Amino acid sequence: MTVTETEVVLEAEGLTKHFPVRRGLRDLLTRDHKAVHAVDDVRLTLRRGRVTALVGESGSGKSTVARLLAQLYGRTSGEIRLHGEPITVHGGRKFRAYARRVQMIFQDPFASLNPTHTVRYHLTRSLRIHGRAGDLEENLRDLLNQVQLTPPERYLDKFPHELSGGQRQRVSIARALGADPEALLADEPVSMLDVSIRLGVLNLLRDLKERLNLAILYITHDIASARYFADETLVMYAGRMVEGGDSETVTQHPAHPYTRLLIESAPDPDRLGELSKPEDQAGGEPPSLIAPPSGCRFNPRCVHAMPKCSTDLPPRFELPTAGHWAACWLYEEGAAK
Ligand SMILES: Nc1ncnc2c1ncn2[C@@H]1O[C@H](COP(=O)(O)OP(=O)(O)OP(=O)(O)O)[C@@H](O)[C@H]1O
Numbered sequence: 001m002t003v004t005e006t007e008v009v010l011e012a013e014g015l016t017k018h019f020p021v022r023r024g025l026r027d028l029l030t031r032d033h034k035a036v037h038a039v040d041d042v043r044l045t046l047r048r049g050r051v052t053a054l055v056g057e058s059g060s061g062k063s064t065v066a067r068l069l070a071q072l073y074g075r076t077s078g079e080i081r082l083h084g085e086p087i088t089v090h091g092g093r094k095f096r097a098y099a100r101r102v103q104m105i106f107q108d109p110f111a112s113l114n115p116t117h118t119v120r121y122h123l124t125r126s127l128r129i130h131g132r133a134g135d136l137e138e139n140l141r142d143l144l145n146q147v148q149l150t151p152p153e154r155y156l157d158k159f160p161h162e163l164s165g166g167q168r169q170r171v172s173i174a175r176a177l178g179a180d181p182e183a184l185l186a187d188e189p190v191s192m193l194d195v196s197i198r199l200g201v202l203n204l205l206r207d208l209k210e211r212l213n214l215a216i217l218y219i220t221h222d223i224a225s226a227r228y229f230a231d232e233t234l235v236m237y238a239g240r241m242v243e244g245g246d247s248e249t250v251t252q253h254p255a256h257p258y259t260r261l262l263i264e265s266a267p268d269p270d271r272l273g274e275l276s277k278p279e280d281q282a283g284g285e286p287p288s289l290i291a292p293p294s295g296c297r298f299n300p301r302c303v304h305a306m307p308k309c310s311t312d313l314p315p316r317f318e319l320p321t322a323g324h325w326a327a328c329w330l331y332e333e334g335a336a337k
Contacts, residue, residue, distance in 0.1 A: 009215040015042040015078035046215040053230035103176035107188040109168035126178030143174040166197035227251035238297040245324030255326040
């Protein structure tokens with residue numbers, strides 16, 4: 001791997017987002033400031049030419065992380081660095097300059113494309129906003145070629161409803177590429193597509209990562225696809241990161257009980273009929289994020305929970321494989337595994 005491939009593009013440290021809960025009259029009287037603890041103390045690094053998967057079940061805070069990184073949401077605390085420089089933008093020209101380098105792809109390509117406008121309109125707008133409208137026709141053709149919608153002439157004047165789900169998502173990707181970004185934040189980019197076309201879109205993203213040396217954040221609830229598609233995998237539970245490392249290690253040798261549960265719960269034809277879920281003690285309910293459990297947030301569900309787990313927040317413990325870590329007291333030196 002060359003140095004440029006591992007160049008850090010975007011980093012987050014201590015990234016935290018608490019959404020205030022709308023207060024009722026009683027809360028006003030008691031001055032009770034409730035908040036949804038959607039994301040707490042998240043640290044991650046996106047590098048050129050690498051895909052980083054962020055995996056977790058619904059409500060674990062994955063989309064909020066992506067929106068914080070895209071600076072679509074203001075953060076409660078923490079730092080975001082672009083090429084090592086701390087950066088905060090609140091819309092306007094500074095946001096546009098940021099979005100030129102960090103683009104987001106959303107889950108639902110139908111909702112993110114305007115049904116009254118053609119592919120040409122969407123892509124032209126992106127190129128214009130990002131100052132790349134010189135040689136417009138050539139750039140439009142180039143964008144469609146990049147996402148393998150060929151010949152481009154067949155697609156340019158189509159409306160979103162005339163395209164398949166996979167083609168629409170390719171147009172969304174082309175629109176993001178119109179900015180010529182360094183990082184792509186892909187929030188469940190294939191989860192709304194038919195199973196049969198998901199692989200094609202993931203292969204396209206992988207091809208773009210390699211050809212354009214992009215840093216990609218791939219958000220998914222499907223840990224099996226992370227193994228296939230991502231270089232590195234981070235696992236999130238109830239707003240906190242619980243495990244990370246290279247994808248092969250995290251998916252083949254998961255350390256955190258929650259990661260093991262995710263893998264056990266993934267559909268696997270070889271395991272049909274095995275109904276017990278030994279890693280899940282509490283029957284599969286994630287906790288309230290308004291009053292999250294103290295200590296490790298997974299402790300009420302964890303079959304390995306020790307007294308300490310409900311009182312002390314586990315730090316990241318390094319594991320034998322380089323770069324592999326788990327925030328779990330089982331890995332404290334001397335703890336029985
Ligand atoms: N704008 C908001 N206001 C209040 N709470 C929010 C807001 N956006 C998200 N949340 C809450 O924050 C938590 C994390 O949500 P988020 O959408 O980031 O999770 P997710 O892992 O992406 O889930 P999904 O896969 O279902 O999109 C959830 O409890 C959600 O209800």
